[in-house]
Amino acid sequence: MRRLVAQTRLHPADLILPVFVREGIDEPQPIGAMPGVVQHTIESLVAEAHRCVDAGLGGIMLFGVPLAKDAEGSGADDPEGILNVATRAVVDAVGDRLVVMTDLCLDEFTSHGHCGVLDAAGRVDNDATLQRYAAMGLAQAHAGAHVLGLSGMMDGQVGHVRAALDAEGFQDVVILAYTAKYTSGLYGPFREAVASSLVGDRAAYQQDPPNATEALRELAQDLAEGADIIMVKPAGPHLDIVAAVAAASPVPVAAYQISGEYSQIIAAADRGWIDRDRVMLESLIGIRRAGAQLILTYFALDAAALL
Numbered sequence: 001m002r003r004l005v006a007q008t009r010l011h012p013a014d015l016i017l018p019v020f021v022r023e024g025i026d027e028p029q030p031i032g033a034m035p036g037v038v039q040h041t042i043e044s045l046v047a048e049a050h051r052c053v054d055a056g057l058g059g060i061m062l063f064g065v066p067l068a069k070d071a072e073g074s075g076a077d078d079p080e081g082i083l084n085v086a087t088r089a090v091v092d093a094v095g096d097r098l099v100v101m102t103d104l105c106l107d108e109f110t111s112h113g114h115c116g117v118l119d120a121a122g123r124v125d126n127d128a129t130l131q132r133y134a135a136m137g138l139a140q141a142h143a144g145a146h147v148l149g150l151s152g153m154m155d156g157q158v159g160h161v162r163a164a165l166d167a168e169g170f171q172d173v174v175i176l177a178y179t180a181k182y183t184s185g186l187y188g189p190f191r192e193a194v195a196s197s198l199v200g201d202r203a204a205y206q207q208d209p210p211n212a213t214e215a216l217r218e219l220a221q222d223l224a225e226g227a228d229i230i231m232v233k234p235a236g237p238h239l240d241i242v243a244a245v246a247a248a249s250p251v252p253v254a255a256y257q258i259s260g261e262y263s264q265i266i267a268a269a270d271r272g273w274i275d276r277d278r279v280m281l282e283s284l285i286g287i288r289r290a291g292a293q294l295i296l297t298y299f300a301l302d303a304a305a306l307l
């Protein structure tokens with residue numbers, strides 16, 4: 001893929017691998033809708049983290065799949081919860097050589113599958129959820145996470161978690177803010193990956209795809225609250241937003257090539273309709289060219305091997 005006049009280049013260090021770790025399994029479990037991606041045991045996750053180091057990746061983003069869920073998502077801030085145990089294991093193994101990120105959101109841990117706790121009417125309670133995010137962020141910081149990925153889309157989440165971290169001496173823990181997270185059909189395979197219990201959708205707290213100006217308002221808000229890295233997600237269908245946010249952001253911009261973007265390429269390639277590696281690299285170059293300095297992608301290891 002190298003060209004003499006190429007202005008856009010991909011480097012393994014630009015890539016971050018999202019990974020799933022599931023409680024209570026003895027062997028890694030395949031994810032039907034994401035061929036090539038598995039739910040890891042702690043042991044296989046640590047092995048994967050070593051592969052990320054060897055490949056020169058920039059980082060790893062951990063998602064936990066707990067055995068038990070409840071309305072409050074109490075596994076999220078339990079130091080013995082699967083995500084916090086896994087974070088400690090990865091940080092102990094490779095934390096000096098790989099940036100370790102954790103998903104900070106309740107949806108994997110709640111029985112109803114929403115990103116926050118619910119009020120009496122069954123709606124997501126924004127401000128009550130902020131308290132839960134602060135507790136979850138502190139648990140992740142105590143577990144050694146370097147970067148917290150605030151993906152829940154509650155208003156005020158960045159400022160609230162930042163204040164909680166600073167109050168406990170975690171000034172150096174970085175906040176990656178999901179600034180523009182559009183509601184999307186492409187999250188489908190992820191719901192299987194995390195055994196989501198969600199009924200309905202997240203339209204009340206994720207963004208409406210036809211709305212382009214909200215992304216810049218969210219950017220200003222997240223920066224004012226102390227975001228260190230800004231994320232746009234999904235990446236492929238929203239490259240104009242990646243570009244607009246990158247042009248306006250004084251801090252690094254990341255983009256997330258999500259589960260459905262991955263699975264579409266795999267499925268078409270499996271049918272022999274497209275060349276998997278070529279389309280994979282083309283999709284990543286497009287995201288990079290739009291202005292993302294970091295790309296979260298399930299292709300991270302495969303792409304790094306070709307760069």
Ligand SMILES: NCc1[nH]cc(CCC(=O)O)c1CC(=O)O
Nearest residue numbers: 105107151186187190258259260
């Ligand atoms: N914890 C929320 C979260 N963080 C990342 C993803 C999706 C990532 C993907 O589809 O690959 C989701 C799920 C959602 O918003 O429905």
